[in-house]
Amino acid sequence: MPPAVRFGVNYTPSEGWFHHWLDFDLDSVRADLDSIAALGLDHVRVFPLWPYFQPNRTLIRPRAVEQLVALADAAAERGLDVNVDGLQGHLSSFDFLPAWTRTWHRRNLFTDPDVLDGQETLLRTLAAALADRPNFIGMTLGNEVNQFSAGPHPDPDRATPDEIDTWLGRMLAACEEGAPGRLHLHAEYDATWYQDDQPFTPGQAARHGAVTAVHSWVFNGTAQRYGRTSVPSEHHAAWLVELSKAWAGDPHRPVWLQEVGAPAPLVPPEHAAAFTEATVANALDCPDLWGITWWCSHDVARSLADFPELEYGLGLLTNDRKPKDTALVLERAARGPSSTPAGRSTALVVPADPALRSRCAPGGPVFEAFFRLVADGARPTAVLDTRAGDPEHLAARGITETVTPDQVLEGGTRS
Template structure:
């Protein structure tokens, strides 16, 4: 804890804000577990009562140690925890209990006024049929919805091409999809992870991809922010990383900015000089899918392609769940006046 607090304070000295993850989950293509859950007495991190309580103790302790730090954004339960379901079978109900328990522990640790308390999942939560981490959990639990719209999800970049509208509007689409599942019509959405992984996005296309991604997302209402993954390339002397990790950074492993960094910096400067004011989206495409057909909203799915076709034609469609399509009060709260449906 002392080392972590020191690290957060060093970040403050450099003008950096920090969100601290409790259980790391997934990072640079490796899954991280509490080591005692991996021994001969394996514990399911999502369902074992003692494992859940241990994680709750960790989050309360983290919150107490970091509370009051001026550069602390808040606590996140862990990064893309749903990567761990393969070795920790869990049901939707058990995931909900897990998230509720740990979010409460994080809030207790931070105290008042505290900071953001949230969680994150990779795209299977949005696109994966019957995946136990649901869109509802992502969009309704915690203080902000986080989305990780990677271009390799659903083979998006390879399916449509690295310069395609489907790729350049993917983060915008993910943001609008997340807003549809929220109960609160003004709940903020954080594009927490997006990036330009080779070979999905060739290096020559990365600067334009970064610019278009940020500009398109900035046209969404209720945007909390965008964070880019990642800062630096992994040095080639470090073995056993997937190939894309070696070139995923904004900076080379030696610290020099790459063209994508320069493009991103210029785009941010432009937006700060003349902020792009988002306009309410008056037209929405109705999404009618059950947990077992969630993939229709992912790349290659009928709903995804219909939304993208509308976007290519110049429309700026919102997303509305079929179950809310007749709720006039809800539609009015989002400024929606026209509903469209997939063929």
């Protein structure tokens, strides 16, 4: 019997947002965690800001590490497991990079030898500090670090896919060295799956680390193009889960829906609960789902300036820790009976060439074909064009039928 799907939340402190590390208040953190645990969730993903923890390449602040451990221990007291993002990185439109990588000390985040040494040391240190905590899930290398590697970032740290492959291997090895046997992974935003020139590739996402992580946001053009109640919007998270499986080496590799939220105004607050309910139900219909971690726990305080408007209201809970309707939806799912979804036997053929990823993005023919199948009542998954004729691969995944985008969109014959 496969394990039950995990339900959790990305922890955004109600007081001071992630700047709370500068004025760390364990009592406030405990109150936040109480409000999260009351929803029946089982884990939090936490974000130590890189410049606050490693302000100099050879200085990792011991007090900051102690505070991270204290947060993890407070979570354990409330029955919450903890995943820690190491290189923070990028959050809610703001970049948090240490001064020793910028301006006068400008060095590439993915290729500079000194930067790599500093990153490894931080990841190893954080992992080791938590290695003996039973509630420590493992490390995520950072939050959507691929946004630093290409446009539309205004000042990208360019790297080749081979250089990114080397970077991922080194950083995950550092996490493993610090905390052997834990669930260490990396996580990118959906440009990995949709942007043709992204050096972080789908194959890397689906093969490096213990699980594949996907981050689903319908403000990527999905809600704008199709509408908030459309099949693509309500199944977008499920699409990324199934799309990721096309590149996996393990036919049953777990997939973690590590970020998903209901962004206003594309999803107005009065419709957020319905969107949440549909998104969660559709994701739970995906086999091999490790967990759903909602973005985010608490609203951003209006006293903090310069956030994009949508960021202020994404919390399951208000800034004074009161649950919203979306929280109650997630609570029902977390406390409800678990079931194992049936396998998906129909596979849409997707291009293995990373230079054709935009075909899978909103408006692309692969994207359109997948949701045509869903609208027609099918439960499709995805298979690479290079594997679509491999009987052994198809059998291992339980695929009995393959169909190309052209066949779906033109009404042709399936195979």
